[in-house]
Amino acid sequence: MHEPNDDSSGLREEAGHSSASSSTMSAVERDLRERVKELGCLYAISRLAQQKDLSLDELVRDVAALLCESWQFPELAAARVxxxxxxxxxxxxxxxxxxxxxxVRAHGKPAGRVEICYLRQPPRREPTGSVFLQEETHLLQAVAENLGRIVEARRAEEHLQTLSRELLRAQEMERQRIARELHDDVAQSLSMLKIGLESLECNGDGVESEHRQQVQELSTHVAGIIDSVRSLSYALLPPGLVQLGLVSTLFRFCEEFSSRTGIPVDFRAEGMDGLKVDFDFQINIYRIVQEALANVRRHAQASRVGVKLIASYPSVLLRVEDDGQGFPPEPIHGEGLRERHMGLWSMGERARLLGGVLRIRTAPGKGTRILVDIPHWRQG
Incomplete structure (x- = not known):
């Protein structure tokens, strides 16, 4: 009899081991691919959360698509958020x-739901009997928790914006109250004082010349104070905004700014005739221009400024552009820059108050351009 061929048996054993090893490697590779998809899903949702201008409709649409792509059989998957x-x-x-x-829970209360299904039975089941991987169950829970945190963050942001709007409105009301008091009380009282001093001067035949000179100097000083008070009152509440309208008021303001600072301002308005705007719209556009020109005067070292207000369906567009020294687009340290950025923040809040956006284009030595886009269209 022939003895068994040991070499043949060994080859069969090696082939068996190789097949098992190949199967194991395939399973590991499949598991790694699934983990990468799951991590990619969570990372993509985190990036969506950082997009402040992403609407809620866009968010739920993108998350629903991401869920399908991240499941074991994406061609069979459908999702709803x-x-x-x-x-x-x-x-x-x-x-x-x-x-x-x-x-999906936000602040401990239901805020939504995420659902995913297979439209037909997948080709294989897990050892547990489920068609879903255990990791997919964990992923769905993680997605729901992330969405809950996104909702909480958005609610907090909306609350801050509401507080900012209320602060700006309260500030505007206080400005108007102070402006009226300065104009109606302080300026009038000073005017009466000036009239009294002028009366003393006219009726001072028996008054010594040095006293008459003092009266003249006091009268001149009071006149200067009256002008300062009226200028302050006008800065707090622009005269003629309601009576003359936004365009005429801005034109006068730009002229006065040029006369006061020596910086030429080219103001242009297009398409504003017949456009109905309320006082909130007018005063906030005025304040944005006022703050932008104040920044030019304090920081820009500009030789000219352009201000353009355009009504172009479906928005009102405002552009303030100077040829000054510009500044780094990213906030940096420095008292002047902190002051400037507070002004930019105020302008941005006023734009958001009107439902619009403010964009800034600047660089050192390249000047600054402020662009405001406000959706608005109501024609008479």
Whole structure:
């Protein structure tokens, strides 16, 4: 009899080990691919959360798409995301028997729901009997928790914006009150004082010349104070805004700024005739121009400024541009820059108060351009 061929047996064993090893490697590779997709999903949602200008409708749409891409069989998956009253579902979504769902909670209360399903039975099940990976269950929970944090952050941001708007409104009301008091009380009282001094001067035949000179000097000084008080009153509440309108008031303000500072301002307005705007709109546009020109005077070292106000469907566009020294687009340290950035913050808040956006384009030595875009269209 022939003895068994040991070499043949060894080859079969090696082939078996190789097949098992290959199968194990395939499983590990598959698991790694799934983990990468899951991490990519969470990372992408984190990036969405950082986009401040992303609407809630866009957020739920993008998250629903990301969920489908991140599941084991994306070609069979469909998802639906509900958040703060907004809802978006991917194509074909329906609540099949292969469904996972998680509530989104913000501040401990329901704020929405995330759901994902397979539209037909997947080709394989997990050892647990589920069509979903255990990691996918954890991922769905993590997505729901991330969305809850996004909602909380957005609510906090909206609350801060509401407080900012209320602060600006309160500030504006206080400015108007002080302006009226300066104009109606202080300026009038000083005017009466000036008239009294002039009366003394006219009736001072028996008054010594040095006293008459003092009266003249006091009268001149009071006249200067009256002009200063009126200028302050006008700065707090621009005269003629209601009577003359925004365009005429801005034109006069730019002329006065040029006369006072020696910096030429080219003001132009287009398409504003017949556009109905309320007082809030007018005063906030005026304040943005006022703050922008104040920054030019204090910081820009500019030789000219251009101010342009355009009504172009469906927005009102404001542009203030100077040829000054500019500044780094990123905030840096320095008292002057901190002051400038507070002014820019105020302008941005006023733009947001009107439902618009403010953009700044600047660089050292390249001047500064402020662009305000406010959606608004009501024609008479």
């Amino acid at each position: 509900e958040l703060e009253g907004r809802s978006c579902a991917t194509q074909g979504f329906k609540r099949t028997r292969w469904l996972q769902t998680r509530l």
